[in-house]
Amino acid sequence: MVYNDSMDDSPGAVSISEALGQSEAFLSFQEQISRVAPIERPVLILGERGTGKELASARLHFLSRRWQKPFVTLNCAALTTTLIESELFGYEKGAFTGAGTRRIGRFEQADGGTLFLDEIGNIPMEVQEKILRVVEYGRFERVGAVHPVHTDVRIVGAANVDLAQMARVGRFKQDLLDRLSFEVIYVPPLRVRKGDIMVLANHFAGRMAFELGFDQVPEFGKKAIQDLEAHVWPGNVRELKNVVERAVYKTNGPVITRIDFSPFISPYGPMPEPGTPSIKPTENRTSALSADKESNSDTESVLAQLADLPLKKAVLALERFRLSQALTAARFNQKQAAANLGLSYDQFRGLKKKHGM
Missing domain, CATH: 1.10.8.60 (Helicase, Ruva Protein; domain 3)
Structure with a gap:
């Protein structure tokens, strides 16, 4: 399933030719988008990083009645309250130092079309309140303005965090979450799309x-x-x-013939710092305890040993432990151990050399 590739290189432009797939998970996800696209309601798209949430939002827009109107995007990650407010609502000339001219915000740019808010969980609470008013009443004020601006925008939000949990602990406005979640679409990760x-x-x-x-x-x-x-x-x-x-x-x-999953793995890479501890699995494996109990015991032991280490040393120690664990489980068949870790054979050998194993 292929969508026409966008040739627009302008900021916010989306190339949707990469929405490809034939797996059941992918086709079910696409069907969900197709069903909700014509309905004039907000939608939330949730999924892990790199799954294509913006591609999904673009499909929502181009399958809707708004497809000939603007599709405007904004990545909300790490924007301060002042900056994101200016980006969303715009500002009047003289509203603050440096505001030499009026600026139109994303809500006005998207009038009649769709506004895609990526990383919506990063929006400050005070700005969430203003977005809620736009959703409910279709109007807002530019920063420094007196008169409201009316707009007709469909909001599509995206996040790779649990917004419902954030609302429960008071980090996301429950009223806004309720209004944005007419439909919630989960983008399937690649591991279930073999x-x-x-x-x-x-x-x-x-x-x-x-x-x-x-x-x-x-x-x-x-x-x-x-x-x-x-x-x-x-x-x-x-x-x-x-x-x-x-x-x-x-x-x-x-x-x-060869796949390098990481460009950082090399036999010439730096050796672990002196004093980096090794993690040892729990002993006394002769008991008839279940595999689940043994696994839980090992996990608790590893976490206990890592707890007081500096982060860099903890990462190195855990990496060495997983290599050793995989080798033991594979009866020291290095190719099988590499496959079990999701590494190529060359990557696995490079890590072994890195740790002097």
Whole structure:
């Protein structure tokens, strides 16, 4: 399933050709978007980083009656109260020092269309109150203005945090959450879309080969496909895109044989700092306790040992522990241990060398 690619390079423009997939999870997610798109109500899109929440919001807009009107975006992450208020509502000339001219905010820019608010959980509470008034009454005041401005905007919010939990602990306005959540759409992470991995990988490979001026698109070898499908993809589609583009860039032939999931892993990387402790699993495994109880015991032991370490040393110690744990579980079959950790064989050997194992 492919959408026409946007060729607009302006800020906020969205390329939606990367909304690809054939898995049941992906198709169900797309169907949910299609059903709610024509309904003139706010929508929340929730999902992990890199899953394509902005692509989903763009599909919502272009399948709605507002598709010929503006699609305006704003990333709310790390904006101060003053800055986000100015971005959303605009300001009048002289409203504050430096306001030499009137500025139109995102709500006015999106009039008649859709306003996509990414990372909506970062919006300060006092600004949330003003957004609620726009949702309820369709009007607001620019910063420094006296008269209200009327606007007709459909709001689509997105977050990778639990907004309901934030509302319960008073970090997000419950009234606003109620008004924005006419429908809540969860974007499926790539790890539950196994059937889509190679569809996306081939698409990204084709685009990268074109960008590099290759005569042909390199194919993925059997081992490369196995590595891609075995990886857990914490960064989801965004991570997959980076990994595939790097693989195409580094290939020297018609077949991609090696996948580097991280550009930072190298046999020449820095060694752990002296004094970095090793984590040891719990002893006395001869009892007939269940696997679950053993696993919980190990986890508690590891956490206890990490608790008082500086962060850098804790990360190194945990990394070494997981390598050792994976080797033991795989009966020291390094390729199997690497696969169990979601690493390539070369990545696994590089980490072993890094830790002097």
